[in-house]
Amino acid sequence: MKKKSQNNLFVHSAVKIDLLGKYLSKYFSIMSNTPYVDIVHYYDLFSGPGIYDNGGEGSPMVVLGKLKEVYSRGKERNADLSTYRCNFNDIDPRLIEKLKNNIEAANIHCAEIGSIAFSSIDYKILCGELRDTLKKMPKNEKAFVFIDPYGYKEVRFSEIKDLLTGKNSEVLLFLPTHFMFRFNENGTPESLHNFIDDIVPKEQWPKSETGLDFVENLKEAFQKNLGSDYFVDSFIISREKNQFFCLFFFTSHIYGFDRMLDTKWQIDEEDGRGWKFNSNSIDLFSGVTNGPNISKYEKILKVFLKEKRSNKDLYQFSLHNGYLPSHTGQILKKCQDDGNLIATLPDGSRARKSSFYISWDNYKNNQSEKAFFRLK
Ligand SMILES: C[S@@+](CC[C@H](N)C(=O)[O-])C[C@H]1O[C@@H](n2cnc3c(N)ncnc32)[C@H](O)[C@@H]1O
CATH class of the missing domain: 1.10.10 (Arc Repressor Mutant, subunit A)
Known part of the structure; x- marks a missing residue:
């Protein structure tokens, strides 16, 4: 049986989608306003059904909603808009079927905006295909890839790196860093070894004292591995006290890095680095803020x-x-x-x-x- 969290959208997952949606709203609008880009590809490699049993909206619905807003604003200005090609993939064909129905029922997309493609392929296979597509992509096309697995065993850093080599794409990756850190402390399982060995030689992987250290060490290792042509950023989501999950963002464009930072500050008005679960309030935007800690x-x-x-x-x-x-x-x-x-x-x-x-x-x-x- 599926875990409850797999059928319902919870607050910590909603925060993840909030960051994605807010960033993409900026990204789509920038791509629409630049004369150098004609086609924008959005890939959601672990899409889920779009709407959960508790009514919560997952990444596909939120992203399509943002795209529709950007498109409508552009049309009002009579702008020469880019074409958007959205691709949703989930290994479970029943979820893709649900997603198709949810998109249709919500009337959230139209052919004028661009196309939507659906697939039910294992991430590993799709990633290989996507790597080749992105490498061959002409200069007037850009891509954004969202990778949102349940665990970390499905993903390897070398795959993310492959998706970035053409320097025309950005990747947002969710990792359950809390579980990775816990294993790291209590004896590392093979899968975590494999994940880390793919980024940094074993002897160079530093010991992490806390879950936050672990996130910082991963970010630094990603950055070192990719080199100075790329920017790596992190957005920390704390689910409960001392349980830190993380979104990692990869781009080769300093303005992408700038806009992601702006999005992080939009959500975390005090520190611009993450989101904390507040047991007194599940309202993400309680409005109570002391201003930026600078x-x-x-x-x-x-x-x-x-x-x-x-x-x-x-x-x-x-x-x-x-x-x-x-x-x-x-x-x-x-x-x-x-x-x-x-x-x-x-x-x-x-x-x-x-x-x-x-x-x-x-x-x-x-x-x-x-x-x-x-x-x-
Ligand atoms: C964390 S959920 C994705 C949630 C989604 N991004 C959202 O916002 O609603 C992970 C999804 O990945 C799918 N999945 C699991 N293993 C996969 C694989 N190897 N390739 C593609 N999809 C997979 C699952 O069926 C599940 O729907």
């Missing part, structure tokens, strides 16, 4: 600013430390108001007050530096 970041940014840094250096520095360019701007403003910041234009003259140019718009297309900053 004091730790302020310290490291001030050390970084002991040397002269450009607006572009600061954009990268923000993202790599998990903070938004707006947080950096806030700290620079404070330093400026306190009379501690030297801000200059490339010709050496003084920059205008409160103009920091730390955003993607000032970074993209290989623009030259607009200003330089240093603490007195």
